[in-house]
Amino acid sequence: MSLLIKHGTVINADQSYAADVLCEDGKIVALEPGISASGIDTVIDARNCLVMPGGIDPHTHMQLPFMGTVASEDFYSGTAAALAGGTTMIIDFVIPSPGERLLDAYHKWRQWAEKSCCDYSFHVAVTWWDESVHDDMGTLVRDWGVNSFKHFMAYKGAIMADDGVLTQSFPRALELGALPTVHAENGELVDYLQKLLQKKGILGPEGHPQSRPPKVEGEAAQRVIQIAGILGVPLYLVHNSAIESVDAIAAARRQGQRVFGECLTQHLLIDESVYYDKDWNRAAAHVMSPPFRPKAHQEALWDALSGGVLQTTATDHCCFCGEQKEMGRENFAKIPNGTAGVEDRMAVLWHHGVNMGRLTANEFVALTSTNAARIFNIYPRKGVIRVGADADLVVWDPALVRTIRAETQHQRVDFNVFEGMEITGAPAYTVSNGRIAYADGKILAAVGSGAYVNRPAFPAYIQAQVRQNGRHPLRSVPRSAGNGADGRL
Numbered sequence: 001m002s003l004l005i006k007h008g009t010v011i012n013a014d015q016s017y018a019a020d021v022l023c024e025d026g027k028i029v030a031l032e033p034g035i036s037a038s039g040i041d042t043v044i045d046a047r048n049c050l051v052m053p054g055g056i057d058p059h060t061h062m063q064l065p066f067m068g069t070v071a072s073e074d075f076y077s078g079t080a081a082a083l084a085g086g087t088t089m090i091i092d093f094v095i096p097s098p099g100e101r102l103l104d105a106y107h108k109w110r111q112w113a114e115k116s117c118c119d120y121s122f123h124v125a126v127t128w129w130d131e132s133v134h135d136d137m138g139t140l141v142r143d144w145g146v147n148s149f150k151h152f153m154a155y156k157g158a159i160m161a162d163d164g165v166l167t168q169s170f171p172r173a174l175e176l177g178a179l180p181t182v183h184a185e186n187g188e189l190v191d192y193l194q195k196l197l198q199k200k201g202i203l204g205p206e207g208h209p210q211s212r213p214p215k216v217e218g219e220a221a222q223r224v225i226q227i228a229g230i231l232g233v234p235l236y237l238v239h240n241s242a243i244e245s246v247d248a249i250a251a252a253r254r255q256g257q258r259v260f261g262e263c264l265t266q267h268l269l270i271d272e273s274v275y276y277d278k279d280w281n282r283a284a285a286h287v288m289s290p291p292f293r294p295k296a297h298q299e300a301l302w303d304a305l306s307g308g309v310l311q312t313t314a315t316d317h318c319c320f321c322g323e324q325k326e327m328g329r330e331n332f333a334k335i336p337n338g339t340a341g342v343e344d345r346m347a348v349l350w351h352h353g354v355n356m357g358r359l360t361a362n363e364f365v366a367l368t369s370t371n372a373a374r375i376f377n378i379y380p381r382k383g384v385i386r387v388g389a390d391a392d393l394v395v396w397d398p399a400l401v402r403t404i405r406a407e408t409q410h411q412r413v414d415f416n417v418f419e420g421m422e423i424t425g426a427p428a429y430t431v432s433n434g435r436i437a438y439a440d441g442k443i444l445a446a447v448g449s450g451a452y453v454n455r456p457a458f459p460a461y462i463q464a465q466v467r468q469n470g471r472h473p474l475r476s477v478p479r480s481a482g483n484g485a486d487g488r489l
């Protein structure tokens with residue numbers, strides 16, 4: 001099975017150049033101008049197009065049982081939507097139910113994910129602590145290619161990990177060479193503010209952002225960064241949405257702490273006014289955590305992306321239809337949290353980032369693919385166009401104009417937070433493992449054509465820094481009974 005992409009401009013995170021890309025049996029095998037098309041099975045003419053590494057979305061929830069319901073995607077529909085948007089790999093989350101063993105939950109998710117039509121991998125959530133969690137973390141890293149564990153500081157009474165859990169899990173992750181990831185919101189404060197708002201009769205979706213103000217995120221981000229610093233553990237903070245958390249990450253990085261940050265495309269473009277919409281359905285459709293913020297936070301997020309404080313963009317893709325959001329009609333705290341985004345992440349970031357002059361095309365590649373591949377240790381297999389890498393590519397037409405509409409989307413949900421947004425620049429073709437998976441608006445990838453990606457532990461990219469940061473050396477003072485070692489009291 002051979003595929004040749006001719007006449008395009010290759011864009012990697014570090015450089016751009018004109019070259020044809022030859023793929024055979026799922027790998028890139030040649031990369032140079034003027035490769036002959038004779039004997040090749042499929043040829044794509046990429047004239048006037050850019051050829052980029054396929055996107056990696058490091059934060060999706062395709063099929064998540066959450067808040068009394070289950071996200072409306074399955075792994076086929078969700079990964080098909082990813083391919084339509086130029087994303088060729090997702091890292092989804094295994095979230096064990098209370099009391100469920102991590103390994104059992106992991107195998108359940110693996111079974112669900114067999115339908116995937118793009119490559120995938122899993123972070124596994126640690127939501128409580130006991131010996132079985134300690135042991136299963138080891139098994140997952142050693143035998144099942146998991147190199148990151150997720151901790152929710154929010155969702156009290158459900159999946160929240162308190163400081164005790166973080167303090168057990170982080171050093172365990174460190175000894176296994178795995179990266180702790182964290183949803184930073186102070187779950188106690190959210191719980192308190194939700195109850196306060198309810199007592200005051202504020203029960204509509206406008207209660208959602210008021211119960212989770214930016215400082216609730218900032219406090220948790222600062223606290224977990226300090227905890228990780230004390231323990232000498234690298235850290236990845238998911239979906240940063242607020243100036244407060246970005247500032248906390250910037251300060252830690254300035255001091256040499258190994259902290260990585262992600263932001264969601266949705267938080268870059270949408271502000272909190274959506275929760276004050278008179279139409280309950282529209283307001284509820286935007287309920288996700290952290291919530292959308294006042295506009296000033298968006299500019300800070302853009303600056304953090306272009307300034308290197310945040311390294312990745314994701315979506316937290318988690319679809320709930322209107323009927324599911326209805327569960328919170330009488331109480332905002334019961335509206336299932338989550339919005340979709342995997343289909344639009346790259347186009348929205350291209351349009352508002354590259355076209356608007358905030359990002360270069362190379363930075364776009366870094367932020368949508370390469371940095372995630374490095375942090376989660378699948379680089380250079382993914383995240384770069386080079387000989388030997390997986391043939392996961394997007395042929396990007398920078399002149400393609402499209403209006404985002406829920407009506408025409410592939411993701412399985414009845415709403416789109418970017419509804420009506422006109423964007424310029426979109427995938428003409430998406431190539432997954434050397435095959436055309438999306439072209440001319442159509443998904444061509446078969447159910448189950450995606451593969452599970454093992455992610456090895458001890459990423460060199462992170463580990464060197466961990467050694468440098470180190471834990472403070474522990475010291476003891478030798479003393480004789482009752483006296484100091486030197487005989488003096």
Ligand SMILES: NC(=O)NCCC(=O)O
Pocket residue numbers: 061183287288289290316318337338339
């Ligand atoms: N983000 C969100 O609202 N839903 C998915 C679960 C999570 O990541 O917090």
Ligand SMILES: [Zn+2]
Pocket residue numbers: 183238239289290316
């Ligand atoms: Zn989250």
